[in-house]
Structure formats: C-alpha cells, structure tokens
Amino acid sequence: MKPGGKKQKPAEIDFDIEEFKVILNSRSQKITAPRLEILRTLKSNHKPLTMSEIQSKTKNKKIDLATVYRTINLFAGLGIVYEIDFKDEFKRYELIYDRHHHHHIVCKICKRVDNVETCVLDELEKLLSKKGYTEITHSLEFFGVCEKCNKVYKVIKL
Ligand SMILES: [Zn+2]
Numbered sequence: 001m002k003p004g005g006k007k008q009k010p011a012e013i014d015f016d017i018e019e020f021k022v023i024l025n026s027r028s029q030k031i032t033a034p035r036l037e038i039l040r041t042l043k044s045n046h047k048p049l050t051m052s053e054i055q056s057k058t059k060n061k062k063i064d065l066a067t068v069y070r071t072i073n074l075f076a077g078l079g080i081v082y083e084i085d086f087k088d089e090f091k092r093y094e095l096i097y098d099r100h101h102h103h104h105i106v107c108k109i110c111k112r113v114d115n116v117e118t119c120v121l122d123e124l125e126k127l128l129s130k131k132g133y134t135e136i137t138h139s140l141e142f143f144g145v146c147e148k149c150n151k152v153y154k155v156i157k158l
C-alpha cells in the first residue's frame, strides 16, 4: 500500500496502517513493509501468536522466520508487543497498545489459545491497594483441554 500524495476517500484509508506508522514514528523506528505487515498480522488475529504462526499468517511471503524474530524482539523491547509465556516450548506475542485487560486459556493438547475476557480480580486488587500497594498488575493464564480435543478423546476412549 502506497502512502498516497493524492487525497483519498475516507473509506480507502487504512486506519490500521496509519496507526502502525504513528506507533513506529513515536519510537523513532523506520517504517518498513515487513514491520507493517507483522503488526497487521498481530492486530487481525486477536490472539497471542508464536513466531512461526506470525510468519505463516503474514501475507508477504518475503517475510521469513528470521525477520519475524528480529522484528518481534525489537517490538517487545519497545513495548509494542507483549510476550506471554505459557511455560510450553513457544513464547507467544500479542499487541500491547490496543490490549484491554484480559487473560488466556491454552489447550494442553493442541495448544490453541482463547481469550478469557472476564477478570474477577478487581476486588483483590482493591484489597491490595488498601494495604498500600500501588501500580498493581497481575498475570494469570489458564490451562485446560479444549472442546475439539475433548471430542477426539471421546472417540479414542470408545
Ligand atoms: Zn489475548
């Protein structure tokens, strides 16, 4: 996509790309096609992705795994992406800047990840702030066996 000199109709402006450019500019980073494409991939998937998932989901086939590694590590250092460690073999990454507070559940068998949108820890955080703590954050990841894997399991058990 070309940054147009011509005036575009509002419907044709890619707001995601404009937003990514602002993010990169604000951190004095060069705007490159692979960087924009990796940000777009993360944004459109709404789920934490591993390096190789990011690579396989990018539409630009010139982006190899080494580029993804380099870019994601850079973004992690700049606070653009957030690294989630489910204590399995792969780290996963998700965008920080449009991240509302949520948790994840990962399937112990197929490793699919779902977002858990409800958080019940507000009360606990209030309690801790009464104890004088500030800047309280928490991270909590869930593990289970997903619906699909449960079905496969049933078949095996029969
Ligand atoms: Zn998430």
Ligand SMILES: [Zn+2]
Pocket (backbone or CB within 6 Å): 107, 108, 109, 110, 111, 112, 145, 146, 147, 148, 149, 150
């Ligand atoms: Zn599963």
Ligand SMILES: [Zn+2]
Pocket (backbone or CB within 6 Å): 101, 102, 103, 119, 120, 121, 138, 140
């Ligand atoms: Zn929470």
